[in-house]
Amino acid sequence: MPFWYTPRVALKIDQDHARFRHIVRGRIRKNLRKFISKGELIGRKGKDQVSIPIPHIEIPRFRFSDQQAGGVAQGDGEVGDPLGQGQEGPGKGKAGQGEGEHALEVEISIDELAEILGEELELPDIQPRGKSRIQMAHDKYSGIRRVGPESLRHFRRTYREALKRQIVSGTFNPNQPVVIPTPDDKRYRSWKTSTEPAANAVIIYMMDVSGSMGDEQKEIVRIESFWIDAWLQKQYKGLESRFIIHDSVAREVDRETFFRTRESGGTMISSAFKLCKKIIETDYSPDQWNIYPFHFSDGDNWSMDDTLACVDIMKQSLLPWSNMFAYGQVESPYGSGQFIKDLREHFAADGRLVLCEIPNKDAIVASIKEFLGKGK
């Protein structure tokens, strides 16, 4: 071992630490629903670490209630003065073995959270479509051969061959260890080409931003799409997201705008579907991409004609192109919620369309399961 590299010595505590992480994972799983419906995590990505407060991971004992307790300390101040922020609560720093209440902050990556989410909701792994058709070739330098360019010469192997030869032939002198390779000794790195199925996926989020969609509704969509993103991110290596907002006209926006915009006006869902169709046609050839359109709305479409236009687009193009078309309808005091009923009517038995109503934040988890539970 080179002297400049001192590895972290394996510690006995590692075992206990791993046990603790295991327990933490269990705790997170138990409280997952609570974490998921909170908006705080949003905005982080895959490897980002998030701190999650885990309450009550401690060993319960008979103890005094805090409110009645107190303590003794030293310092300035008049009777009746509140103690500053510096104090961590009574019963600390006195006799005892580091007891006291901590809300323990545990760090965990979004990836790991998504995995826990998958375990908890029993989400199946997604079977990508058409993976047999698209192949991606990788070159990997993993082999050795006897011929090759000098730039790929494997010095150590070459040296070893030469040394072997010299020892066998008796020309090696340990007192004067000079090793000279001949062309026969030379070894070169070689590559192997492996083909891997490439599964690329795109999520196209569409949201109704008409006047009837309030902040609360949009928060639901935000949280929901964050977790859908996190899960699909784990499933596909190169996941792309596109965002469309619409009222009576649709336009493509970036992620930030998608969640911020508030517009008034009517709702023509077909406008969004048309734009979605256009995006797919230009950028995402359906035989090469796994396509996930998600549409969120309060279900209050402008007219029946427009609804029929939507149905038409879906039948003709969006449904056949997509792995799954998801429609989430959030409840709003203004919306009629008619759209989901119309869709049910037209696509009653179509497995490619997933419909879900999301009345409030608590329903987010259930709807994630609904959307992603089919493994498509």
Add this chain to the structure above:
Amino acid sequence: MSQFALNTILPRYLQVERERVDKAVRQVGLDPFPTVFEMITYDQMNEIASFLGFPSRYQHWRFGMEYERLSKSYEYGLSKIYEMVINNNPAYAYLLEGNSLTDQRLVMAHVYAHVDFFKNNFCFRATDLDTLGSIIDPSQRQPDYNPNRRWIDKMANHGSLVARHIERQGIDKVESFIDHCLSLENLIDPWTPFTARTEKKKPVDDEEGPREIDVPRLAAKDYMEDFINPQEYLDRQRRKIEREQEQQKRFPPEPQRDVLRFLMDHAPLERWERDVLSVVRAEAQYFVPQMQTKIMNEGWASYWHSKIMTEHILSAAEIVDYADRNSGVMATAPGQLNPYKLGVELYRSIETRWNRGQFGREWEECQNLEDKRHWDMRLGLGQKRIFQVRALYNDVTFIDEFLTPEFVREHKMYSFGYSGKSGNYEIESRDFAAVKQKLLFQLTNFGHPYIRVHDANHQNRGELLLVHEHQGVDLRKDYAHATLEAMVRVWKRPCAVATKLEGKNVLVRYDGSEHSEQAYTVT
């Protein structure tokens, strides 16, 4: 292979320092066990600190949790552990690699004083082991005191014992049982090692069935019988005897404070469960003296490190570094008691008082503040007295005896409590009596509630009745519930604790599936 073994030996320059400090320590009259210093990295330091000072413990997640906390706060630069020392014979102490020379010296001086305290304070006699590894009677101290305190070995043995059971029973089963035992960890009697073993019960001879109660009569002549021993009196006596007999049938006959011991002796435990419980209890007992003497122990170590450093070790150039570090250790924060600070100041106050003769009846009765201020009888008993105090007191008696109104005023001590009005912790009082009372309350039973086993056959159903001795502060209910769950897991029958909540006497009971609460008065 030795090149791969952990190299924790002190480097040469620190060995020289160690010898210097050692010499100074003997010179000032401290009497520590032989002490082994090891130099370790912050990683190892965090590990060992998570194990509460021991290099090897049984397997449990809470050590891992502590490690996570320590290494986080080290990485973020919030805290750093400078020093750790184990009450063991020989004592083991750890120095952190990369600390400055002044820091290392400071730590050494501090450690030696701790070890002196371990050896000489009476509480720590409870950690002496006999050859079988159980706790022996501490009153049998020999003149050349060299006890067996090989707790490092004992803890390692606990580790392998638990590991064996984990292998057979599975980690989840054993670990969750350890969790439950740890819930009950504070239900021990710190004085058990100092008391005689409980006598064996006399076998009850119930061949003939319950005997007719023979009420003793007062001697009287025949004709006076009805007057001397009237029927009422006889009935009263009979009832009293019946009650006493009832009392004897009760089990345990006296309320027992060492709940863990009681469970070990009487709960229906499997072999592995009993082993685990005994490990938890032995280790809890080991840490008791350190909890009993936190203020005294840290105070003693701080007193001596500052004396040894400033009078024997440091050169003038190093004083500032030392003072900087020392002031960090002595810092106080609102709402937190710094045991180092309080301890060291109390020792100094004792030293001054006994040097000047500010004790005894004459001092107590003196009403003249001016006289008191200039009181100096030049007795020079200070040093002698503090050595005595370090041997014969624990935190409770230390505070009780040596905390004076002058001290409380001079050191700006106050008591604080929770104010429902402002929802804040507020300074309650600077009054001597109030401060002292609150401090003593916190230290009594290490700030844990007194809970005893009263009846192992409560309501004749084999249920365990615990009684909380209410001293003005309620139990926290959610914790009580969770602890009762653990208790049921060990006792394997319903368990209940009689206590007082919001002024009402109640029985908080858990029957294995449901928590209940009802009015109840302990008889």
